[in-house]
Amino acid sequence: MALAASEGDVCLPLAQLAQDEAIACTADVLRANLLESGVAVLAAPLPPRDCAHPLVLDADDRLYLRRFFDLEQRLAAALVTRARAPAQAVPPTLRTTLDKLFKPRTTPGPDWQKLAVALALQGRLTVISGGPGTGKTTTVAALLACLLELTPTLRIALAAPTGKAAARMLEALRARAADLPAKLRKRLPAEAHTLHRLLGVTPVAGRFRHHAGNPLAVDVLVVDEASMLDLALATRVLDALPPDARLILLGDKDQLAAVEAGAVFAELSAARVFSAHTLEQLALLTGTPAQALADLPTPATSTALADSVVWLTESHRFRHDSGIGRLAANINAGEGTEALAWLRGGEDASARWIDDEGARPSEATLNAMEAGYAPYLAALRAPAVDAQARAAAAFAAFDRFRVLVAVHEGGRGLVALNAHLERVLRAALDLPPERGPGHAWLGRPVIVLRNDALLGLYNGDIGLCLPDDSGMLMVFFPQPGGSYRCIAPLRLPAHDTAFALTVHKSQGSEFEEVLLVLPAKPVRVLTRELLYTGVTRAARQVTLAGPARVFAAGCGLRTVRLSGLAARMSAQP
């Protein structure tokens, strides 16, 4: 079970477990043995309160670690309670506001951004799924404008699983809110938090200061990059949210799931289903012709998350047929061979392919890696007025490009590519030979691997080693408001070099250009979701380097996360 959890699964179906070579018996025999031995207890529908069994078996023969069963049960109940909360009346005056915020469309079809706002105005749980640039943040800016118009004193919190994602969200929200009246803009939050910081980290792992007994003082919580939410964190967020607060989850259902167990966002946003009554209300509020909504699924029996899920599918950042959009669509559809045909033909400069089959990256791949960081090298060499100005220039140059990888080890993995780029940069800057792994040197980018609440650093934060105004090498981290704070290298929690990042660690970030280096052989972690997430980190240009068969195999491989969340939500009384 622990192995399954480490691969992201929340539970294991008994039938699958029974096929394991080490177990080799029927599911019936396995069930009887587990229950008789006292290792597992039946959930009917919940396990008895005071039992000490480490495993729980549910009515559909899913076997859980006790902790995961409790979390999943709690999360399902909390989500369904929120989704079923009676619809809130929306004053008709908001129709005028919505019309002002969303100009009539020039393209056919309903305006899903406007519909998403109308839906979120009525409910306490709204899940908005969309690929890059589909207007999720713009939608939230409009929603907050409507809510603030109704309640000027509304307490809004913005959060994301990583510091980078939180900072991007705040920046994007400010930009999207630029057209709002100044009195509303002023009331938007000035900060976005990591979820850990919002919930309040305590010295006890997994315990937060805010929970059901000490809820967050918020009326609306917006969580961006929600596909990175694992089961445990999602449960803590729901626990800490006051019952009448609104929760808005933004994410991309096609992206990689969290590193830890669970694929909460993908499960929540898998289907969008509306009741006939809600569609009627939405049509009224948004002025959408009922005909335009007629094709939407309206099941006879309501589903757990009916009227809570919206998909945004139109990218405003790049056209569907532009290189990055087209490649992302091919990957999502499992069309690796089709993608390779046009990538190899060099049809679109925004998506490039380097045929590279060796155990180590070819000359062409290494050249692309080094060329990508040439502007960063130039920024490190350039004179600067002061340390803050140098940090701003260095971050701007560093953040425009990133090397992404699927695996840690091997000649094409994270460690090897970081080592290569370190050697190249040190040679170019005439730095003395390495003094061993982990020390500071001018220009070293670092990624934080552990939360350190005291220092205010969180897993995934990225800093750059640069001189401070006294010439001492420090690690600079961006902070809200655009300035940089610096921390002595020796004080940093566990960290690593960050020229190359795993695709997992790149979630929540976006770069002008991305070079995605694939491994030499197909591996289990190289899935459709990983390729999609990697490719969609690029805003302007993506280059893939690897063997064609590895890319094609990855497009054909879907991530399967075993979980019972959807079933448990449907089973809620």
Ligand SMILES: Nc1ncnc2c1ncn2[C@@H]1O[C@H](COP(=O)(O)OP(=O)(O)OP(=O)(O)O)[C@@H](O)[C@H]1O
């Ligand atoms: N309805 C629209 N019409 C035209 N442009 C739009 C529309 N909605 C959003 N945009 C523009 O598209 C770009 C992306 O919008 P936005 O940041 O809201 O998308 P997102 O889904 O939050 O993106 P991300 O992938 O960064 O999370 C922005 O430049 C925004 O101004």
